[in-house]
Amino acid sequence: MIDEAVALLACPHCGAGLDADPPTLLCESGHTFDVARGGHVSLLSGGGGKFTGDSTEMVAARDRFLGSGRYDPIMDAVADVADGHRILDVGVGTGQYLARVLDTVGDSAVGVGVDVSKAAARRAARAHPRAASVVADVWTALPVRTGVIDTALSIFSPRNVPELARVLAPGGRLVVVTPTERHLQELVTALDLIRVDEHKTRRLGDSLAGTFDRADRRAVGYTMSLAPEEVGAVVGMGPSARHIGSADLAARVAALPTPIEVTVAVTVSVYRPAAV
Ligand SMILES: C[S@@+](CC[C@H](N)C(=O)[O-])C[C@H]1O[C@@H](n2cnc3c(N)ncnc32)[C@H](O)[C@@H]1O
Numbered sequence: 001m002i003d004e005a006v007a008l009l010a011c012p013h014c015g016a017g018l019d020a021d022p023p024t025l026l027c028e029s030g031h032t033f034d035v036a037r038g039g040h041v042s043l044l045s046g047g048g049g050k051f052t053g054d055s056t057e058m059v060a061a062r063d064r065f066l067g068s069g070r071y072d073p074i075m076d077a078v079a080d081v082a083d084g085h086r087i088l089d090v091g092v093g094t095g096q097y098l099a100r101v102l103d104t105v106g107d108s109a110v111g112v113g114v115d116v117s118k119a120a121a122r123r124a125a126r127a128h129p130r131a132a133s134v135v136a137d138v139w140t141a142l143p144v145r146t147g148v149i150d151t152a153l154s155i156f157s158p159r160n161v162p163e164l165a166r167v168l169a170p171g172g173r174l175v176v177v178t179p180t181e182r183h184l185q186e187l188v189t190a191l192d193l194i195r196v197d198e199h200k201t202r203r204l205g206d207s208l209a210g211t212f213d214r215a216d217r218r219a220v221g222y223t224m225s226l227a228p229e230e231v232g233a234v235v236g237m238g239p240s241a242r243h244i245g246s247a248d249l250a251a252r253v254a255a256l257p258t259p260i261e262v263t264v265a266v267t268v269s270v271y272r273p274a275a276v
């Protein structure tokens, strides 16, 4: 975990900055946190929270699907609007978006990936040499210093708006990716998956109103021609994976046409802290 990334972190108990003292991180009050052999660190503020995040199987499916390049246009759009050299990705998943952004914004950029899932944090720890991987729950105070982040990413992930505002530096930006109701619609219909709320984009604006102003919004849309194993991966990494058993999913996928044309339709939005 590189020092420049550790310098962005805060102690979950007292809020003080953290320093690296391998193999631990420590704050000035003497709270210490072990860096796991895999490279991630748990900065959960309490024991046993309500959320566990994505399972090992979901993270593996996400790794396979993103690794196939099928979402590269989304990654490119995110990297295109990211700016500055201190990047935070909340709900980082595998870390593949964070890695793409770090490679794009420049050699001096450092990143922090936060996820409540240990499986995700383990994977994100090896996503990029300049990224720190942290286990934390977005619904508590983020273990990140106040006012130090140039670009915060929230990609298909839960958002704690006041906390995102707190950690952004003056002039910083929040980049949000949300699915539209047309996203993966062929699979949603054919496999009876969980539907995206058709008002999601409006609700995003509502939840940020007063704290952030929208500076940019771009639609990313295209179709992918997916083989059955890719369908299994894209469904397996999403929320429906929690509700459909793997045998049931395999049977439903086997009944689909091969390959199947599937729509990608997401919105990439850039927000700036609202003027007060
Ligand atoms: C749909 S995935 C998106 C992952 C990644 N941003 C991507 O697009 O590939 C949502 C992520 O949010 C994480 N997550 C869910 N609830 C969370 C929470 N309360 N705190 C932190 N992360 C959470 C999940 O573990 C998962 O990795």
Ligand SMILES: [Zn+2]
Pocket: 011, 012, 013, 014, 015, 016, 027, 028, 029, 030, 031
């Ligand atoms: Zn402390």
